[in-house]
Each structure stands twice: as C-alpha cells, then as structure tokens.
Amino acid sequence: MGRTDSIDRRRVVAGAAGTLLALALRPAAAAQPRTETTESAIRRFAGDNPIRPGRVSLDLPPLVDNGNTVPLTVSVESPMTPADHVRRIGVFNEKNPQPNVVTLHLRPGAGRAQVATRIRLADTQRITAIAEMSDGSYWSASADAIVTLAACLEG
Template sequence: MKSDHGAGAISRRHLLAGAAGSAVLVTLRPAGAAPANRTETTESAIRRFAGDAEIRSGRVSLDLPPLVENGNTVPLTVSVESPMTEADHVRRIGVFNEKNPQPNVVTLHLGPRAGRAHVATRIRLADTQRITAIAEMSDGTYWSASADAIVTLAACLEG
C-alpha cells in the first residue's frame, strides 16, 4: 500500500527512529567524562520548599535501611502523624538528599482525601548520605525527620 504524504513529509517510522536515536545520543556520555556539577545545595533546596519557616523535628517518620548494598534501588517510607481532616492535614512532603546530582528527590502533594499520610517508594542514592523528609501541614507548620544510609555500591553518578 502506498501513501501520499506530500513533498518533504516524514513517515511515522522515520520520525520514531529519529526520536529513538536522539534519546540514545542525549543519554550517552564519553567514558571518563566529568560528572555534572550539582547546581543547588541541600539547604537551598529545603529553603525553596519551606521558605523561611521554622522546621521542627517530629511528626514525620522516615524509614530506609541503614546499610544499602546497591544504591540503584533503596526502599524509602515516609509517614506523617496527621488526622488527615479538612482542618488538619498534610499538604506536601519533600524528600531531600546530600550527595545526589539533584538535592530534591521528590515532592508529594497530599490533601485530606488521601486518608493517611504514608508513602512508600524506592529511590536511587549516589553515595553514603543523609536523607531528610519534610512535611508541610495545613496550618503552615513544617516538621521533619532525617536518616543516614551507608551505600556500598553507588548509583546516580553521571559519568
């Protein structure tokens, strides 16, 4: 079957092949290339999240293994003590790290309909470091918890 696409038209097959080739070219780096510079500190990422508000310890529970064999897949659980009602609930949870290329691992947006403030996921860790979780409550207060993870096989390294 022959299709008339007009002069200069690109077939779907050529477009997809070109896009796949571009994706590969973007992600490949020459051997021995220097890793990308970390453009933001953990403290500045936390300040971008919480502004000038006081961040108190408590109400947040951060669970991750203290010894991680492989930084490519690290289980992480964050829970926040909250009734999750319209008057008292968690608005956001931010997770931050010290040594990954990007200091803000994830920002989660919640509301009273979430039922409970409990999130479990897996993250990548570039090296042994401290992870901090901060919860923004509906009353404007911020609560946090931190945990250290020793990583024996690093992930997230750009190079």
C-alpha cells in the same frame, strides 16, 4: 524458518552484545555536579518558616548494597481531616546531583499521610523528609544511609 531469518537474528544478538560490552568496558563516569545546595532546596520548599523535628517518620535502610534502588517510606502523624492534614512532603539528600528527590502533594482525602517508593542514592549520605501541614507548620525527620555501590552516575 529460512536462512535469512537466522542471519538477521544473529546480527541483532551480536549487535546487542557488542553494545553491552562497549558499555561495560567504558571508564567509570564522574558524578554530575550538584545543581544547588541541600539547604537552598529546603529553603525553596519551606521558605523562612521554622522546621521542627517530629511528626515525620522516615524509614530507610541504614546499609544499602545498591544505590540504584533504595526503598524509602515516609509517614506523617496526621488525622488527614480537612482541618488538619499534610499538604506536601519533600524529600531531600546531601550528595545526589539534584538535592530535591521528590515533592509529594497530599489532600485530606488521601486517608493516610504515608508514601513508599524507591530512590537512587549517589553515595553515603543523609536523607531528610519535611512535611508541610495545613496549619503552615513544618516538621521533619532525617536518616543516614551507607551506600556500598553508588548510583546517579552520568556517562
């Protein structure tokens, strides 16, 4: 290695360290404003159809240390046959900038109506999962999560 290689690496490391320091020292950013209400997002998903509690299970930790990566599992009681299956699952929140976290489309060939992922939570809030069944009915479950370190901040 020559002397110029060492200097170039030092400059890169120093530049990266400076960028990280500048990001760490900037003032805390305010959360983005909501794009729509949770109720309007749910109505956009389900229309005017009644949403009944049941058939949906929502597994979410009740206490979340870090809102940047929150495990979430949604499962729906369904045989997943062509005659009786889950068409869609929508997950909604109360306080993130966008109330619709995710919409998942399923088909009978999925085998099981269960999904697991990680989501971001801006603050302590209620999460609601709604399943649209092949017969046009809608079922739901909700869970509350207390978030100690918020996510979804813009800055």
